[in-house]
Amino acid sequence: MRLLGQLALLGLLLAAPIFSYADSRISAYTLMSPSNQAMQNDMNLNPAMFWIMDGEALWADRNNPSNKACVDCHRDAKQSMKGVSATFPKRVQGKLLNLEGQINQCRTTRQQLPTLAYESKPLLALSTLIAYQSRGLAIAASRDSALEPDLQKGKLLYFQRMGQLNLSCAQCHDERAGSKLAGSVIPQAHPTGYPIYRLEWQNVGSLQRRLRNCMSGVRAEQYAYGSLELSQIELYLMQRANGMRIESPAVRP
Amino acid sequence: MSRSSRAVVTLPKTAKRGEVFEIRAIVQHEMESGFRHTEQGVRVARDIIREFVCTYNGKEVFRSELHPGIGSNPLFIFYAKAEQSGSLEFKWTGDDNYLTIVKQTITVL
Numbered sequence: 001m002r003l004l005g006q007l008a009l010l011g012l013l014l015a016a017p018i019f020s021y022a023d024s025r026i027s028a029y030t031l032m033s034p035s036n037q038a039m040q041n042d043m044n045l046n047p048a049m050f051w052i053m054d055g056e057a058l059w060a061d062r063n064n065p066s067n068k069a070c071v072d073c074h075r076d077a078k079q080s081m082k083g084v085s086a087t088f089p090k091r092v093q094g095k096l097l098n099l100e101g102q103i104n105q106c107r108t109t110r111q112q113l114p115t116l117a118y119e120s121k122p123l124l125a126l127s128t129l130i131a132y133q134s135r136g137l138a139i140a141a142s143r144d145s146a147l148e149p150d151l152q153k154g155k156l157l158y159f160q161r162m163g164q165l166n167l168s169c170a171q172c173h174d175e176r177a178g179s180k181l182a183g184s185v186i187p188q189a190h191p192t193g194y195p196i197y198r199l200e201w202q203n204v205g206s207l208q209r210r211l212r213n214c215m216s217g218v219r220a221e222q223y224a225y226g227s228l229e230l231s232q233i234e235l236y237l238m239q240r241a242n243g244m245r246i247e248s249p250a251v252r253p
Numbered sequence: 254m255s256r257s258s259r260a261v262v263t264l265p266k267t268a269k270r271g272e273v274f275e276i277r278a279i280v281q282h283e284m285e286s287g288f289r290h291t292e293q294g295v296r297v298a299r300d301i302i303r304e305f306v307c308t309y310n311g312k313e314v315f316r317s318e319l320h321p322g323i324g325s326n327p328l329f330i331f332y333a334k335a336e337q338s339g340s341l342e343f344k345w346t347g348d349d350n351y352l353t354i355v356k357q358t359i360t361v362l
Binding site: 044045047049050053054199203 | 259261263277279281284324325326328
């Protein structure tokens with residue numbers, strides 16, 4: 001009986017990796033057509049490179065009251081920003097900030113400049129430049145224990161039904177991932193490529209734009225850009241995708 | 254004064270005589286169709302690229318007319334035959350005095 005128990009335990013241990021959640025995670029990249037994949041891979045075809053170029057110009061822009069450019073503190077973005085976007089959202093001075101929030105925090109406190117509006121060209125240019133430096137690295141979600149309440153709230157929001165269609169994120173992106181919605185395959189919703197160049201938008205957009213897009217899709221009231229709720233969902237999604245490769249700036253159809 | 258924007262052209266630095274080589278030309282442009290309205294109902298004026306021309310040592314090798322249905326940041330991939338070393342000029346012109354010119358050289362071996 002004891003031997004049987006041990007055998008059963010051994011079997012369970014051997015079988016475990018096959019059913020583990022981590023192995024079944026895939027990026028929406030794999031669902032794209034080869035031509036869209038090529039557009040993402042080749043930075044001479046990826047339209048987001050224009051935002052990276054704009055970001056590089058802004059990185060060195062000293063035209064502000066403090067007379068300080070990003071480059072004066074952070075030096076070369078290629079070195080200093082490597083892996084940075086992989087760790088956001090995180091707590092900065094007791095506040096949950098995503099990458100865009102951190103850029104604006106830096107602008108207001110160190111450059112004495114007003115915040116940049118969400119989805120404005122300069123903010124997307126800077127976030128794309130920064131995220132690009134983490135391309136190919138693994139998502140390293142923050143393990144800060146102080147983030148636990150935010151993480152739990154983000155998870156709650158992910159599983160919470162919302163809107164007139166009364167759907168939660170999980171009902172599409174966990175339960176029905178891989179099925180079709182109006183001809184498109186439903187992805188698993190891993191935020192590996194943000195900011196993305198979305199062909200439908202004909203523009204670069206942040207993860208928050210994507211989240212708000214889904215919320216209007218289920219006819220729910222959208223959380224405001226920069227709201228705590230959206231950052232909490234971002235945090236949960238990054239934890240959920242922890243260890244996956246960053247593709248920023250990704251191209252999506 | 255004319256407006257311009259970022260453009261990136263990719264082509265090989267060298268090619269053998271008679272070889273057909275690939276050219277990729279992408280330009281940053283909103284391609285505002287002129288059919289959209291703001292939230293206040295005001296029509297957004299059309300602002301598109303009207304024409305893209307590529308010349309190889311002064312000889313036209315590719316021309317395209319662009320229309321409001323074409324998406325933003327248009328990308329062209331086309332081919333040319335390497336005849337002589339020299340320069341290629343890529344010219345985008347459009348509404349509101351838009352003009353972007355990129356010059357690249359190629360060495361024919």
